Amino acid sequence: MSQAKEPTRKRRSAGRVTLNEVARAADVSAISVSRYFNQPEQVSPPLRERIEAAVQALGYVPNLVAGGLASARGRIVGMVIPNISGPIFAHTIEAFSDTLSRHGYQLLLASSYFDEAQEESAVRAFLGWSPAALVVTSHFHSPATEKMLAEADVPVVEIWDYRPERAPLQVGFLHHQVGVQACRYLLEQGHRRIAFVQNSAPGDFSALERRDGYLEVLAEAGLEPCVFAPAADCAPFEAGKQAMVALMQAEPRPQAIIFANDNLAAGALLAGQRAGLKLPDDMAIMGFGDYPFADMLLPSLTTLRPPSREIGELAALRVLQHLGAIAADGEVPRLNLLACQLVVRESA
């Protein structure tokens, strides 16, 4: 303070207030200021007060980059998700981010669009920030990504699908089980001729697992399956219409249809309605995803809700446990396998 105003800064610096300046103002050592932020309980009240005052007076904001370099662990967590704006992952991201930031961690986010190369470059960039942890979606990665994830000394969580046989921590649900749930429900409702409509996107392997769950239940019940595959890569909404038109005329006509997702189901719902079908009496319809529009349709859509928010929150809690930011035996669910919830509305 009594020093001459530094004539010209020796080199660079962002021109920000530093830890050392705070230390000088509070008349303590730099390390005490550091402790004030990181282990306050190790600083005596008198010092604490002086530091507090100096921090306030100078408007000091800790430089997390420098801290990250010195400690080799930044309070940053990277997440790679297929997409941000779809109806599926947004809640996961939000819950993940909120849970993290509640504990002082920040979210570094990138989307992969189901493209392994994009995922790889995101993971590479994230690793450069020496993140405290990394979260990736699904278990499909390029070999280079697998290698980076394995070699990086960073906790990795794979979300969405639950793959107990894989090494990284898994937080998700079983798609197969979704098919089982949907089909069982329709059986309970008294339906016997139950069809399944696949997704038009050929890369949607999860949807095929749901179909397999459906097939299994029908086989157990001794009933004949009926799987419809829309034209590849046609828009989901259109694919649903297409499927509905085809199945309405099938012989024998199905009493109920499970669609690979709510988009398909919505397309089908409208097609059926425009064709004069009385839903759900003429045909019961189920979707998957519980997209926001599901209860705005007429009839509203019976569907299965994936635990999107739960996955995001639990993944964050696991990460925090791993980092020691929260107790390992706290009030966190033990299991990483979550369940989809059957949402019964009007369409089935």
Added chain:
Amino acid sequence: MSQAKEPTRKRRSAGRVTLNEVARAADVSAISVSRYFNQPEQVSPPLRERIEAAVQALGYVPNLVAGGLASARGRIVGMVIPNISGPIFAHTIEAFSDTLSRHGYQLLLASSYFDEAQEESAVRAFLGWSPAALVVTSHFHSPATEKMLAEADVPVVEIWDYRPERAPLQVGFLHHQVGVQACRYLLEQGHRRIAFVQNSAPGDFSALERRDGYLEVLAEAGLEPCVFAPAADCAPFEAGKQAMVALMQAEPRPQAIIFANDNLAAGALLAGQRAGLKLPDDMAIMGFGDYPFADMLLPSLTTLRPPSREIGELAALRVLQHLGAIAADGEVPRLNLLACQLVVRESA
């Protein structure tokens, strides 16, 4: 390589391959490896090849934390958005993130839930990472946030609303204009008794600006306005129903209704339908937002689509221009004021 395997690492380090190790392997100086990554054109082809080989062989991933500290500018951009999972901002985030990462920048994301305190803590945390730029939503900030943003030596962009009178760079649209557009369209369709239904969320000031646009147009046309305010804080879907029920019985009954957003409009649509109204003949309905369900309703919803994706992309381009990552006179739109697009469907 011929050295003994380091007995125990001197102190900490993440155990990762460093720039120096690459330099040693390639038999060049560290700074040349640094240049290889940052200004490749300044490195001669022979060196470049040797470095390339060493990088590959060692699987080197640059430590961006160290780089950020040394250069006082990390390739990271912070964004604070009200929410991630709503239908509104997701596209903005996605476009922003994608545009950034295409140029080697990463997105640090946090949500504020329209809460100034949460925004403040997010901004503070972000500043600690010495971001290359900061993006915040709207122009409502706490005094402390304003101060941090002003003092931080970082480009700041405010998105969503367009407020030319404010100092930070603005990228967005005019809500007032949205009300004007909607009302003009309905007038063109021959409607004369046009109502406006406000949002039930009292904090939604933007919706009030849209209402004012509506009022202005009606006044110009010499027509009587009719504004309905649903019970405060009731769920938007319910609020829409409530408004519809009330306005159906109004004397004289409106010929058309503009809703503050698509959620309200959807609630109204269903309420009208269940009451046996023939839409849009008995009543034309318009929303705002073009939420994903808008074209799945029956009748599908005529609405105004905010330039969500465009805002995200343009904000990113502005940031990149400011950082010199792309040419300032490139193929980027000159104007930061974007427009909402009228999406005519069946309901009006």
Added chain:
DNA sequence: TTGTAAGCGTTATCAC
């Protein structure tokens, strides 16, 4: 074009 030296702001280590 390439290299040397210093320093970015913090925390780990060890001594008091």
Added chain:
DNA sequence: GTGATAACGCTTACAA
């Protein structure tokens, strides 16, 4: 409980 000192891995400044 508190402090001096040396890293952390990279880039700026300057020299060759």
